[in-house]
Amino acid sequence: MISNEFDDIRPYEAEEMKQAFDDLLSDRQFNIIMKGFTPWLPKLLRNGLLRLAFTGIKTPLDFQKRFMKPVVNYIIRKHTDGCFFDYSQMPTDKQQPRFTFISNHRDIVLDSAFLDVKLIEAGYPTTVEIGIGDNLLIYPWIKRLVRMNKAFTVRRGLTPKEMLRSSQLMSSYIHYAVQQKRENIWIAQREGRAKDSSDHTQEAVLKMLAMGGDLRELNIVPLTISYEFDPCDYLKAQEFQQKRDNPAFKKSKQDDLDNMKTGIFGYKGRVTYHCGKPINEWIDELEGLSKQEYYAALCQRMDQAIHQGYTLYPSNYVALDLLNGDTAQASHYNEADRQRFEQYLAKQLAKIHIPNKDEAFLREKMLIMYANPVKNKMTAL
Template sequence: MKIPAEFDEIRPYSPEELPQIFDELLSDKDFQEVIKKVMPDTPLDALTNILRNCKTNLDVQKNIFYGLLHDLIKKCSDGFSLDCSQIAEKNKGYTFISNHRDIVLDSGFLSVGLIDNGFPTTVEIAIGDNLLIYPWIKKLVRVNKAFIVQRALSMRQMLESSARMSRYIHFAVTQKQENIWIAQREGRAKDSNDRTQDSVLKMLAMGGDRDIIDSLKELNIVPLSLSYEYDPCDFLKAQEMQLKRDVEGFKKSQKDDLINMQTGIFGYKGRIHFQAGLCINDELETLRGLPKTEIFTHVSEIIDSYIHRNYRLYPANYIACDMLDGNTSMAEHYTEEDKLKFEAYLQKKIGLIDIPNKDVDFLRQCILTMYANPAKNHLQAIRK
């Protein structure tokens, strides 16, 4: 398939480009060091042979990343499941819009789940260029079906970049028959109060050559709820909240991003469940004729409603609600043993934070809020 040249800078590598990129990666000393740590039982020669037998990006995912992710699920969690039973046609391209918990694993686990559920392909992934700290990372993510979201641009450049990315997403879904994964907002919601940003939907609508409703329908949007029992980065998020509160103009460094990625990948996650909702095309049709601004607000509300209703809640979510509210109104959802376990977990995670003027009460409240918000949003959504 001929891919328009305008996408060359941001798209995943094409099958024809892969052999050269494999050679560049395999000769990169930094990449070799990472491989030794991540795949200690696989000699470089064996990896070279595996890669050279991969003809497509999907081959790479199935032959390398799929096994690595399943190993990670065994070592760092108590199991992963994806329920996509509401998706009737597996052979169409879909745009999965989800809440965002882990920089790397949200899309990685989704791809594993799609393969395990018999989908013909995985997802192409929107990833910010701020995370592409080293040249080998940029190459590797483009091998792994990522397309690049360009950050740190002027307002005019940002508009042009967003329009091009939107055109690429439409091309991927309609022409390549690919699935897309994109987070409902820029960056992770540090407090887990998941809300779809209208700006994400406006970007998605830019690339269609028809009206807003038809442009969004063309993407076959499926809201996806991601539920991790424990967030390995919870203490890092709380730490960042205090630093933002106390240090004027605080911004995370590239090193911080790297620590977040490593902690998220290798930290303990408990149980993990992803729940796909219905494709929202029928609901989009009911919005036809509304003013533009109202359409985006309504679509955000539809997506949020699905995501909130489809959370899988764990004892920690209910315990955090009661600890924040100072009561036991949700005690039917957990045992005394669950509570003692979560309190010990909370203490341990706060203990990992090492910053000047450490505000334990504030940090505790931040982490409790992260675990409570999914339960609060879920209960509110199912009452509507």
């Protein structure tokens, strides 16, 4: 049984799953959501079918395989042109170590969900536990569902003193999960998504992970997520203008939900997950550095690994040329690729409806999002 010191943040344990599922089915808002998927089914029959499907589920991993894997595979079929997993630099023994995947951040829901499915398909024995900000757990049913789905809670909006305590607890839990529970962990390299898609690791993330013990215990793997098209690109561009026009602008909870929905159900083109070498293969090279130099060097090496792992698509190269007003990258795309991206860009920009819409500014911001992975990979190589 897990130590109760982690009760406030951890996912559900096996013995808690049935009660959590019963509570989920009793939740009024959850039932409204489910009715939207199956409006032709009476509530009693719908819940009865869900209970029948839940039969035999003992653990969160069982729940993921039974309920979440088919949903994620549906999203891959319906809203991508394929999701590919390159784990060629990972250890060949899939049964032994558990890993902490630190990745760039493209989608709050799907980053780890796609990884879960790909790990199971590749023959790994389990999926990942993920950290999810409590700012997104705005309804009780969402909190229950993510805890059933192997999520632990990251507390947001804390005072510096509370943040220190929260970080220590979360770090201790992550070390416990990898070493004792034998779970994988997924965590983003920074808090929140890089709106301009220039992905850089925050030292604070690595320092937090080190609070609970030696980083080597976590078997950290740099992970690169590459989208051909980011369905939230226009929302990010819109937010850039809103913050430019009003520095005090802050997204609402509804904005967060709209971003989640767009990220899940928007078109992504091709998606690739690339695992770099586990950092245990090179972290000893940083021994002897001062603490300040150590974390700066570690971030730099993590960024280099993540940037080298980008899969670049024609859209990335076209964006860089459009941004620079030249054809320096023309060997990486053809005229059809260019036209397709221009049409895509126009369609996404047309979705933005804000006062004093600045087309030139918004277009430039979107081009930067697609060009930055090319720039970063060139630098890393």
